[in-house]
Amino acid sequence: xxxxxxxxxxxxxxxxxxxxxxxxxxxxxxxxxxxxxxxxxxxxxxxxxxxxxxxxxxxxxxxxxxxxxxxxxxxxxxxxxxxxxxxxxxxxxxxxxxxxxxxxxxxxxxxxxxxxxxxxxxxxxxxxxxxxxxxxxxxxxxxxxxxxxxxxxxxxxxxxxxxxxxxxxxxxxxxxxxxxxxxxxxxxxxxxxxxxxxxxxxxxxxxxxxxxxxxxxxxxxxxxxxxxxxxxxxxxxxxxxxxxxxxxxxxxxxxxxxxxx
Numbered sequence: 001x002x003x004x005x006x007x008x009x010x011x012x013x014x015x016x017x018x019x020x021x022x023x024x025x026x027x028x029x030x031x032x033x034x035x036x037x038x039x040x041x042x043x044x045x046x047x048x049x050x051x052x053x054x055x056x057x058x059x060x061x062x063x064x065x066x067x068x069x070x071x072x073x074x075x076x077x078x079x080x081x082x083x084x085x086x087x088x089x090x091x092x093x094x095x096x097x098x099x100x101x102x103x104x105x106x107x108x109x110x111x112x113x114x115x116x117x118x119x120x121x122x123x124x125x126x127x128x129x130x131x132x133x134x135x136x137x138x139x140x141x142x143x144x145x146x147x148x149x150x151x152x153x154x155x156x157x158x159x160x161x162x163x164x165x166x167x168x169x170x171x172x173x174x175x176x177x178x179x180x181x182x183x184x185x186x187x188x189x190x191x192x193x194x195x196x197x198x199x200x201x202x203x204x205x206x207x208x209x210x211x212x213x214x215x216x217x218x219x220x221x222x223x224x225x226x227x228x229x230x231x232x233x234x235x236x237x238x239x240x241x242x243x244x245x246x247x248x249x250x251x252x253x254x255x256x257x258x259x260x261x
Contacts, residue, residue: 003182003183003184003185004184004185004186004222004226005184005219005222005223005226007261009219009223010223010226010227010261011258011259011261012258013210013213013214013219013220013223014043014223014227014256014257014258014261015258016213016214017043017044017045017209017210017212017213018043018044018257018258019044020064020212020213021044021045021046022045022046022063022064022065022209022212022213023045023046023047023048023062023063023064023212024040024045024046024047024048024063024064024065024066024067024205024208024209024212025048025050025059025060025063025065025066025067025084026047026048026049026050026067026069026205026208027049027050027051027066027067027068027069027077027080027081027084028049028067028069028071028098028201028204028205029069029070029071029072029100029198029201030071030072031071031072031197031198031201032069032071032197032198032201032202032205033049035197035198035199035201035202035246036049036067036198036201036202036204036205037049037205038250039202039205039206039249039250039253040205040206040208040209042250042251042253042254043206043209043227043253043254043256044209045208045209045212047205048063051077051080051081052080053076053079053080053083056080056083056084056087057083057084057087059084060084060087060088060091060093061087061091063088063093063212064093064094064209064212064213065093065094065095065096065208065209065211065212066084066085066088066093066094066095066096066208067095067096067098067204067205067207067208068081068084068085068095068096068097068098068115068119068121069098069100069201069204069205070098070099070100070101070102070108070111070112070115071098071100071101071201073107073108073111078111081115081119082114082115082118082119085115085118085119085121086118086119088119089119089120094122094123094208094211094212094217094220095119095120095121095122095123096121096122096123096124096125096204096205096207096208096211097112097115097116097119097121097123097124097125097166098124098125098126098200098201098204099112099115099124099126099130099131099133099134100126100130100200100201101130102126102129102130102133102134103129103130103132103133103139106137109133109134109137112130112134113134116134116164116166120164120165120166121164121166122166122167122211122217123166123167123168123169123207123211123217123220123221124160124164124166124167124168124169125168125169125171125200125203125204125207125221126169126170126171126200127150127153127170127171127172127200128149128150128151128152128153128170128172129153131153131156131157131160131168131170132152132153132156134156134160135156135159135160135163136156149172149173150170150171150172150173150174150175150176151172151174151176153170153176154170154176154178154183157169157170157176157178158178158180158183159180161178161179161180162180166217167179167217167218167221168180169203169207169221169225171200171203171225173189173191174186174187175225175229177218177221177222177225179217179218182218184218184221184222186222186225186226186229187229188226188229188230188232188233189228189229189232189233190232190233190235190236192236192239192241192242192245193232193236193245193249195242195245196242196245196246196249199228199232202228203224203225203228206224206227206228207220207221207224207225209224210223210224210227211224227253227256230252230256230261231249231252231253231256232249232252234248234252234256235248235249235251235252236248
């Protein structure tokens with residue numbers, strides 16, 4: 001049965017992020033750092049972009065959530081991700097994993113699977129190809145872009161959720177959120193969002209902000225994706241192209257107060 005959260009739950013989640021301003025620790029890629037940090041500030045959260053392995057445990061200890069994004073990888077970054085993820089899991093800090101490019105190379109897929117095994121993420125968010133690649137090694141993605149529609153990955157998302165214990169988010173024209181048993185959907189957004197770099201990475205960071213203040217990962221993930229969708233729709237309506245869309249999206253996030261939902 002497909003369902004989703006209520007408007008009241010969405011308003012409450014947005015209000016909680018703005019009131020509590022959770023610190024979201026992001027180990028993310030160079031392309032996404034600025035976009036994600038600005039989006040977190042716009043929604044009312046507090047971002048930190050840190051990947052130095054020697055400070056991972058200390059940084060995690062003060063964070064409301066940890067977001068691990070494997071967009072730009074090297075050995076030291078992977079080690080930092082593992083240290084931070086293990087520390088966060090031990091402390092009960094919610095973890096969001098974005099398996100960027102899983103399915104593009106065997107190394108990326110293996111890294112994402114190892115992080116799932118070691119860190120036990122609370123939420124895994126990716127596009128259709130990325131989620132499918134984590135379940136079936138034969139699936140190949142088009143670099144960091146999806147070669148599959150989000151609805152193609154629903155069965156894989158359910159299987160991944162059941163095997164990992166995580167809530168799984170598949171983003172696309174329709175977003176699907178599942179814990180292996182329930183299936184929530186979010187409609188909306190705009191096709192121009194796919195022409196703005198790091199939108200998916202930004203979504204994962206927003207998921208981190210919401211799961212820092214909302215104990216139910218299904219509600220947190222759905223609220224974050226609905227927030228992306230609403231801001232994207234409203235920004236697209238006043239944008240002339242992908243450049244102005246990026247700025248308008250941040251403005252719409254900033255102005256998206258609970259009473260405007």
